Amino acid sequence: MLSLAVFYFVFLGTEYLFDNRMALYTDPTGVVLAQSYILGVSALGFLAYSLIEKWKSKSGNPTAFKAAGFFLPVPVIAGYVLLFAGTGYRVLLGSGCFLFLILGYLGSRTHYLAAQLLRGSRHPAKTVSVAYAVGLLLQFLNHNLLWGETVEGIFLAGSFVMLWVLTVGMAQNALPGYHRRQKAEDGETVSVKNAQEGVAAERISWRNPRLAGVALLVTVVLMTCIFATLDNAVTLAHAAGTMDIGQWPRLFLALSGLLAGVLFDLNNGRYRGLIMYAVTILSTICVLIIESGGSFLPGLLIFYVSAGFFVVFFTNGFLQLSYRMQDGRLWAGMGRAANNLGAVITGVASVSLLTGEDHILTAVLGLVLFVLISVALLWYYSCTQLVKSPEEMGNREMSGSQGRLERFAEAYDLTEREREVLQLLLLSDDGMQEIADSLFVSRAMLYRHVSALNEKTGTRSRIGLIQFYYNWEEDKK
Template identity: 50%
Template sequence: MTETAGASSEPAEDISLTRKKRTAGIMLALLVVLMACVFSTLDNAVTLRHASGTDIGQWPRLLLAFSGLAAGFVFDIRKRKYMGLIMYCVMMMSVLSIVVLNLGAPFLIGLVVFYLSSGFFVVFFTAGFMELSRHMRLPSLWAGMGRAMNNVSAALIASGSVALLSTGNSLAAIVIALVLFVAVSVAMAVYTARMNAVMEPKEPPASQKSDEERREAFIAKYGLTEREWDVFSQMISSDSSAQEIADCLFLSKRTVERHISALYEKTGAKSRITMYLLYRND
């Protein structure tokens, strides 16, 4: 009865994990879309100022390069544990820039924030989808989705964003920026929770044997001697030749070959791979 319950609980756990992966993917895609809306709006605000005659030169490109490098280092702190939180703070700074620009703040603020935040955004969606792809059924599809989502989103909202900024309706731009920020906050919270669940290491089943228990059981099952076990462990853990195994165990090559013949005979295996599978599936 217990075995049946355990067997039926495994598929349920797999289904639950699959749902968490799917939710994490959807939330990450939604995050990229929402953030692309904010950054595209900030980009258009900078572009419109530039088109009106404000000369910005080439130095902002250095900010973009610096922010990309900085994001790579900062996001990797504690194995990307704080990547979502850091990106959320960058997002908050970008939204505040849109607000203060529409309230008449100096153009330079928006320029600096845009180029600094853009590098973080690119690294965020690239690293986020690359990490997620490792847990998905079609990793090659998910790995490149960040760039695709960003480009499509930016293309779709570009004209609307420019039209809104061109009207000079600062209140509408501020309200939309704040609504996007709230949406990002919700999506980020859900994505972080689901991604943590996906990456959470699974606890091994209670019935799983330890390495020592597996070793003792295998030796007893096939009647191996301690020296035969030493040779066996070398065979399944490397592709070393008989001579190399002999050198490692301080035996003669002929002795090792004799042990190998005995191992094949006792286990009934025809190759090292078969031996390895016998041991792992025992």
């Protein structure tokens, strides 16, 4: 959680500092466009992490990569120096692009390592939301308690280096455990306690992970079109000097993130889609309020409340999805990459709409986006399903203090994992791939468990096993 909090603080704080410095050399529209450029570069950094790791694994000289990582803080500090010492638009833009390229790489690394540490967590959305809120609080304190922009920049540069150190430490703690889980799925032993925690904690299964990934990407990009428009409206006001976004309204963003974490984890995440649908409606209304010349402050507050929910939604969604993808490094931070790319795509068009006079066109586009987002959300959730925990499924099978399933498992000397497999076979109509996903094992590993169950019970198929269980008489084996 600490690493995610530091990432949010450094990313958002550096973006805010960059906007302030850029405002000295260009007009508000130029600031928004420059912000789009650095966000686009950061998305490249997010995507580059997976490629660099693959290159590193294939390279016969890992020492060179370690040396490059060791000296990484040096050019980063130089980038912040240029951000302050830059005397022109190009120098500032170049230093900003470099810093956000490295930030994208570290951000993707942070999300991937956090995904491994959070795997099995019962409250993933809350963890993400707390990290997000802490990062925003640090930014608020850095802006309001420290004196001078230079001191703020020094603190940001130090935090940047701290993020690098944290990701190195996380790799040492998270990746060995991840590789142990991978080996366990391939047939090696793992403790019963850890297996139970992994199955009980993950409540979402994916009917088609790749399709779910595409659907979530489309959903995030479309939502970003609305949120980037709102963010650009705030940036235009801030660059013009009519609103200081570093002050107290930003705390609403932290509070909304915390609220999102609590609500998204309710009832095992059952209401996430409905909540985001409501937030999308609220955000669309916000765009219409600002564009129609309404009061800016209410629109600003609506933006911060909605944006907190959006960040927790796409971060948590891609962290969970990364477990089911072949390249988890690429997908763990894909939410932030998609958000930043969406902001780049939306940048020029949103500025034209916000500074133009065609309010009817803006309203029509906002409504069209709302419809597209609704369809994308429905598509995404059609690719997912909630998985009942063993406790919930066990309650249906209990009769007295000891359940029939437990007595059956004892009679036929089933392992704990075989009992869990049998439990899902009895209570689920899903195919073998979906059941394997819910148990976090490969399909081949699931078939091995079923084969062992068939051998112990003298049956020959899944259907035969289920029929044997329901016809089993407890007084004889």
